[in-house]
Amino acid sequence: MCRKDTERTMRLLTERQLEAFLRSAETDYDVRVPVALRDGTRTLGRLDDGRLALAGGAIPAKMTNVFFPQMDRLLTAGPDGPDIPKPVLRPLLVVGFTAQDAECLEFIDRFYAENYRDDVYFNRRDGAVIVCVSGRCGPQGRFLEIAGGKCDMEFICDGQSYLVLGYSPVGKALTEKLAARQPAGTATLTELQKESDSLAREDSRLLQAASRLLLEEKVPEEFWRSVSDRCIACTSCNLVCPTCTCFDVFDRVVDGKVQRWRTWDSCQLDGFMREASGHNPMGLEHQRTRRRIHHKLAADPKRWGQLTCMLCGRCDDACPTGIGVKAVCREMVSKYGSV
C-alpha cells in the first residue's frame, strides 16, 4: 500500500453528504459522531442524538470513553455463576478524533493490550473503525492537524467540504463505497498537508522541556505544594484525559445478581492509594498533584518510551483553577528551565 493508493480512493464530500454516508454505515456499524446536544454541548453520540457537529475541534469529553466508559460492567453473576458478557453486535465506527486523540488512542490500545490483554476494553475496541476529523474546522477557525495514518479514515476539512481519505483496508473499503462522488484535486490535499505541517509546535517543545526537568528531578516539592494549594480535587483532569486509564472496582447486588463494575478513578484523590490499614504512600496533596503530571511526562516515558500527554488540552479546559498540564508545564519551565 502506498500513498497513491490512499489518494486513489480519496473523495470530496459536503457535510450533508458525509451525514448521509454515516447513516448508510449504520447498517454495518454502531456509528458515533460529534453531535451538538440540547444546549449546544458537543459530544460523541449517535446521529439521532443531536445535530451533526463535525467542526469545532476536540470533543470536550475524552474520545476514548467509547471503549473505556465512566462506568462499565466487568461481569455479572447470578446464583449459577458468571454470565457471559453481551457480544457486541456491530463494531463501532467512531468519528471525531483529532490527531492528538488518535495518538492517545494508540497509547491506550497499547496499554490495555500489553502484559494482560484487557478483554473488557477490547470487547468494544476490536473491529472498531477510527475516523479523524481535521483541517479547517477547528475552534475559532483554527486549523486542526492532519492525523494521517494514525486512524482508519480521515475527514479533512478544506473550509467548505471534507476530503475523505481511507488509510487502513477497512477505511479504504469504506471510502471506495463513495465512488460516485467527484474526486478531489491532489493539490488541495498537498496544500492542506502543508498547512498542517506548518502548525506551531511550541506546546510540544514546552512539554518536552517539562519532561526533561521532571526526569532530571529539577522540580522541587515546593513547586508542587504551590500548585496543589490551587487544586480543589475535582478530578476533572483525570476524568477528561484520554490517556488516563485508572479505575476502581465495585460490586452491586441487584435482584439477586451480582454486578461487578469498574468506574473511572482519579489519582488526585486521597483514597486512591490509601490502604485498608490507613497507610497512604500518596497521602499528601502535593504528592498527588505531582503524581499526575509526573506520570505522564516522566514515569510513562520510562515505562513505555513515550510521553503520554498528547496535548489535547482537555485538562486545561476542564480544570476549574487553571492547573491543567499545559499551564503547569508553562509555570514549571519558566521557573526551573528553558524551552
Added chain:
Amino acid sequence: MKRVLTTCPYCGIGCMFYLLVDGDGILVGVEPSTQHVVSKGQLCVKGWNAHHFVNHPDRLTLPMIRRNGQLESTCWDEALDLVATRLKEIQAANGSDSVAFFSSAKTTNEENYLMMKLARAVFKTNNVDHCARLCHSSTVIGLAAAFGSGAMTNSISCVEQADCYLVTGSNTTEQHPLIGSRIINNVVNNGARLIVADNRKIRLSRLADIHVRWKNGTDVAFLNSVMNVIIAEGLEDTEFVRDRTENYEQLKRTVADYPPERAAEICGITPREIVQVSRIFAAAERAMIVYAMGITQHTHGVDNVKTCANLAMLTGNIGRPGTGVNPLRGQNNVQGACDMGALPDVYSGYQKVAEPAIRAKFKKAWAVKYLPDGAGHAVTTAIDAAAEGRLKALYIMGENPMMSDPDQNHVRKAIERLEFVVVQDIFPTPTTRYADIILPAGSYAEKDGTFTSTERRVQRVRKAIEPVGQSRSDWQILCDVAVKCGYGGMKYSSPEDVMDEIAALTPIYGGISYDRIDRVGLQWPCPDKNHSGTAVMHAGKFARGLGMFSPARYRPSAELPDSRYPFLLSTGRCYFHFHTGTMTRRSRLLDREEPFPFVEVNPADAAELRIQNRNWVYVATRRAEVKAMAHVTDVVGKGVLFMPFHFEEGPANLLTNNALDPVAKIPEYKVCAAKIRSAP
C-alpha cells in the same frame, strides 16, 4: 447511551450536566455542559459522581406500613389511604395545627410548592418548613430586613469581577467548589485581594492576603470593629450612605463601642489585623462578601447577617457587579424551597400569610374557603412541640431530621412521641426507622421540574430514567395524597402545569416558564414573560427602597468552653460528603474518600492528649458522646474541634446544642462546648 441535560443535585451553585443512561436504563456517568453559565465544562468531585447513588441497591422501592411495630411493604393505594385518613383523624381530634409538614430543599420547586399547598389548602395549617431553617433562615430574615430581599444579591459570574473578597464562614472551595475556583483564579491571575475570616485554615486561607483566625462566634464584634475603623479613618462611601440607606447614625453609635483593641480581645486576634482588614476592604473598588453557615448557624445568626449587610452598605459595595452580600446556599434547591413558600409565614415569593389580600388571592386560585393566617411551626420549633406533645403528626418529605437537627436525642424523643410519622424519601435513613409509613420517592434523575440555584437562577431538572422500582416522584405522591383527601385542586398533568400556576401566583417568578428556561435558566426577580431576569439585585434602589442599617451588639454563643468541656466544637460538612450522607455515602468514590466519622483536632491539642492521626477518639458534650476518627490537622485552631455531620455511625448532631436564634430559630451548630479523649 442516552444523554439528558439536568441540574446537579448537590450544592446550590446549580451546575448543569448530562446524565448518561445505558441501554438497561442505568445511570452510568456524567458529562458537564460546556455551554452552561456556571459549569462551563467543569464540575466538582460530587458533580462527577452525581449519577452513582441513583441505582444503588439500597433504594426504597415499595411503600411500607408499620404493622405491629414492623415495617412491611404494601401497595400505593393502601399507603396513600392511610396517610390521608390518619392525618385527617388526628386533625379532627387535635386541631389543624397538630400536624406539620417538612418540605425538602432537595426536591423541585414544583414539589415544594405542592407541599406548601397541601399543608395550607388541604390541611389548613401553616406548619410547613424545611431545612433552610437550619442553614439560611437567618439570611432570609437578616437580608430581608436590610435590603428587602433575602437572597444572594449578585451572580456567580460577578465573582470573577470582584477585586476584593471577604470570605467568612464559607469553606468555598469545598462546599461551593465552582465559586471557590473563581475566587482562586481571580486572586492568582488578577491579583484580587482576599480576606479570609474563619477559624479554620481553609484552602482559600492559603492564598489569602490576610487570614483572620477569630474565635468562633465572635463575628459581630469583628465586623463591627472593621466598620469602626472604616468610619474612624473616613473610608466609608459617604455618597452611598447618604443616598441609598437609612439609620446610619445608629450604626455609627453602635460600632463606636467596638474599637479594635476591644474587639481584638473578644475575637482572640490582634487590633492590627482588624485595621488591615478594614483598609483592604474599604480600598477596593468592588468588594464582595461571601458567606455561608459560619455566619448563619449561631444564636446570633441574624445579627451576623445584618452586620455583613451593614459593612456592604457602609462601603457602597452593593448593587453593582463584583460586589454584594452573597450567602451561598448549600443545597441544590434550598433557594427554591424558600421561594416556593415552604416556610411557616409566607406563600411562594415571600408573600405573607398574615396579609389578607394575599390570602384572598391564594384562596381564589386554590378554590378554598379558608386559609390559616397565623405563622406556623418552624422545623426546629415543630420538634420542640412534638417533644412536648403539642404536635401529633409529621409528614416529612426528603429530610432526615434524625441526623440533621441539633441534639439528636431530643429529636428522637420528639419523633417517638408523635402519633403518626410519614417519611417520603429515596433511601432508608435514621428518620425512616421512626416512620409509620414510608413512601418511596423518585430521585432527581427520575422526574421533571426545576431547581433554583444560589444565584436565583431557575433551571430545569429532567427525567433521565424511569422511577426505580415502584417509587414515584414527590410531586405525584403529594397530588395523590391531596386527591385521597378529597381536594380537587391538585390535579396536574405534569410539573410544567405546576410551574405555570406558580408563575401566575408568584410575582418574582411571573416570567418563568419551561419554554423560556429550556436552555438557560432565568434569575428571579423575573416578573413577566418579557423580563430577562435579574443578575444583580438592588442596583439603583433596594428592594425595600432604602437600605436599612441594622446594627447589632456582640452576644456570646450559648454554650462556651469551660473547665469540664474545654474545647469549642464546631460542626459542618466535608468536601466529599453531602449533608446526612444519604446520597454521597452511597457513591463509591465519595464514600471511599471519607469512610469514617471524623473529628479534626489541632496538633498541639493532640500531642497534649496523646491522640494520633487516624486513631479513634470519643468526643463528648453535655448531650452525648460520639466515637470518631481523629484527623490531626492545623486546619482547626488550638482548642477547637471540627466535626462533619454526615455519618450515621458517628453522628455529630448527637452532640450539638439546640440553642436557637431568637428570630430565625436557627440552631447554633457552630459553637458548643466539648471534650475529647482517646478511644481505648
Added chain:
Amino acid sequence: MDNSIDRAADRFAERLGVIDKHTLYRPFNCTLRSVRDLTPSEKMFRLAKLEGGPFGHRPGQFMQVSVLGIGEAPISVSSSPTRGDYLELGVRAAGTLTSALHRLKPGDEIGLRGPFGTHFPTDEMKGRDLLLISGGCGLAPMRALIQYVEDRRGDFRKVTILYGAKSPDDVLYKDELRGWRNSKIFECQVTVDRVPGGTCWDANVGMITKLIPPLQIRPDDTTAVIVGPPIMYKFVIEELCAKGLNAGNIVVSLERHMKCGVGKCGHCTIDHLYCCIDGPVFRLDQVANLKGAI
C-alpha cells in the same frame, strides 16, 4: 505523507480480528477447605481448586480474592507450592472484603484470580545464605518462602529467620514459629515491640532492627528478603547496609492497594512500576531511588 502512514494503517489492520475472550476479570471458584484462627483478628484459609490440581503459584505471588457482591482484594499466598495442591491465605480483617472472608465457613466457595505478580527469586537464591526478615502480616508471604526453603533445604546455605510483631497477641503462625525456632535447619528469632502485663512471652522484646547487628553475615553471599509494614523497610535496610549488604542482594516485597492485579487499574503504581505486575517482589536496587517506594 510518507510510508509511515501506511505502516500505521497496517498496524490497524492487524488488530481487526475479533478475539472472543472474556476472562481477565472473571474469577474461578475454589472450595474453602478449612479455616483456622491465627490471632484474634487474623485467620488462615486453605483453598483447593474445584477440579483439583495445582494453582501454579510461586512464593511471593498473590491472588485476587473475590466475595461476589462485596468485592475483591489482593491477598498474598502464604503456602508453598511444594506442600501440595492447595493455597493458604493468612487474612487480617481490615476492610469490608477481608471481614466478609472472615465470615466464610469450610465448604463455601470463593472466587479467585491469579496467581499474579513477581515471586521471590528462589533460583538466584540457590547456594546462598538467606536472611528472611518479616514484620506483622509480612509473615504471610514470607511463610510461603520459608516452607519452600524448608522443602528444598539442600539448595540453600545458612538460613536465618527474623520476625517481629507488635505484641505477643499479634504474632502469626505461633506453632510454626516455635517449630522453626527449635529446628536445626534454621536460625530463627522472634521479637515483639512490647509485652502487655499478664502476657506470657519467652522470646525477644524490642524492635526487629535490634536483632540484626549481632548476626554473623557474609554480605556478598547473603540474600536478604524483607516483608513487613511500610515503616519497617527503611530501618531494616539501614541495618543491612551497615552489615555491608548492597541493594542488589536485598529483596523487598511491597504492599500497595491493588484493585485489578493485572497492571490496569493504576492504584499500585510506584513511579513507572506497577506493583502488581512488576512486583510485589522487587530487588531493592529496582526501587531504592523511586519516590515513595520505600
